[in-house]
Amino acid sequence: MYIKEITLTNYRNYTKTTIPFENKVNVILGENAQGKTNVMESIFVLSMAKSHRTSNDKELIKWDCEYAKLSGIVEKHRGPVTLDLVISTKGKKAKYNHIEQKKLSQYIGSINTVMFAPEDLNLVKGSPQVRRKFIDMEIGQVSPVYMHDLSRYQKILQQRNQYLKQLQTKKQTDLSLLDVLTLQLSEMAAKILKKRFDFLQLLQQWAEPIHKGISRDLETLKIEYKNSIDVSEDADLSKMLEAY
Numbered sequence: 001m002y003i004k005e006i007t008l009t010n011y012r013n014y015t016k017t018t019i020p021f022e023n024k025v026n027v028i029l030g031e032n033a034q035g036k037t038n039v040m041e042s043i044f045v046l047s048m049a050k051s052h053r054t055s056n057d058k059e060l061i062k063w064d065c066e067y068a069k070l071s072g073i074v075e076k077h078r079g080p081v082t083l084d085l086v087i088s089t090k091g092k093k094a095k096y097n098h099i100e101q102k103k104l105s106q107y108i109g110s111i112n113t114v115m116f117a118p119e120d121l122n123l124v125k126g127s128p129q130v131r132r133k134f135i136d137m138e139i140g141q142v143s144p145v146y147m148h149d150l151s152r153y154q155k156i157l158q159q160r161n162q163y164l165k166q167l168q169t170k171k172q173t174d175l176s177l178l179d180v181l182t183l184q185l186s187e188m189a190a191k192i193l194k195k196r197f198d199f200l201q202l203l204q205q206w207a208e209p210i211h212k213g214i215s216r217d218l219e220t221l222k223i224e225y226k227n228s229i230d231v232s233e234d235a236d237l238s239k240m241l242e243a244y
Contacts, residue, residue, distance in 0.1 A: 001111065003043065004073040004080065010065040012038040023075070040115070046070045046085055047113035048137060049092055049104045057087050074111050083110055105140070105147035112141050139199050146195050153188035160185055186244035193240050197233040200225050 002023045008014040013035045030036050037053075044052050051060060061068040067088035074081050084095040085107075093100060094107035101107040122130045140147040160181040166172040204223045211221035225233065229243040 001074060001076050003111070004075050006039075006042060006046065006073075007069075007071040008039075008042055009069040009071075010062040011042060011060060011068040011070060012062065014038065015062065040117075042070055043072075044113055044115050045087075046072050046083055047108075047111045048141070049085060049094060049108055052115055052117060052119060057092070058089065060087055061089075072111075081110070083107075103148075105144050105151060108147060109141045109144055135196055135199060139195055143195065146192070149188055149191050149195075153185065153192060156181060156185045156188060186241055189244050190237055190240040193227060193229075193231075194237050196225060201233065 003021050005018055005020045007016070007018045009016045019039060028036050028039060041051055041053055045060065051057075054060070067086055069087075070083075070085045072083045074083060081097055082095075084098070086093045092104060094104055095101065096107060096110055123134055136146075136150060140150070160178070163172060163178060163181060167175075167178065200223050204221070207223065208221050211219060229240070231240055231243045235243075
């Protein structure tokens with residue numbers, strides 16, 4: 001799989017440009033501040049529907065423009081597919097082979113992207129939130145169900161927090177609804193934790209021999225996920241749910 005071309009419209013410093021790629025190593029050359037990094041970022045945005053550099057989508061839209069559009073042709077083993085992503089102040093719209101996707105979670109994973117950038121040092125130096133975000137993004141590329149569960153978890157968490165505030169201010173008194181929200185939140189959290197454990201076990205298998213090669217067998221890489229409920233990666237889903 002590789003990207004044959006990408007077209008940028010009103011994206012960052014580009015008014016409209018089409019960039020072709022070969023199924024080889026592609027090198028982008030140019031003077032400083034001409035948009036090389038923006039091209040690299042655009043591939044990631046087309047893949048993940050978000051930037052690795054900013055959480056503010058408005059920064060991706062060219063100055064004085066109402067929207068930005070990214071279009072790409074991706075060659076897969078079954079043939080070429082087209083991807084379109086429109087970013088505006090009203091939100092994002094994504095299309096796969098000209099068919100609009102109802103949810104971004106259905107779109108993400110259409111192309112798999114691995115990016116290395118200076119910001120990746122935050123995986124080691126940054127907060128646990130940065131590492132969780134990295135894990136979520138990588139799993140999300142290969143598991144649309146995970147993205148759905150994660151979105152559902154965040155919505156239930158928000159609902160539960162709001163209800164806790166209402167209970168505290170005596171606007172609500174029904175504790176049974178709190179029990180329902182707590183159970184739903186625990187079910188989603190357990191599924192997410194299980195997926196993270198499974199992913200990191202695979203990452204350990206892939207990364208350990210590579211690291212041994214780099215260190216000439218002097219070091220062994222160990223990846224450990226320290227979670228807040230203190231359950232082991234060998235625990236099954238029911239035990240994780242019980243712990244939550």
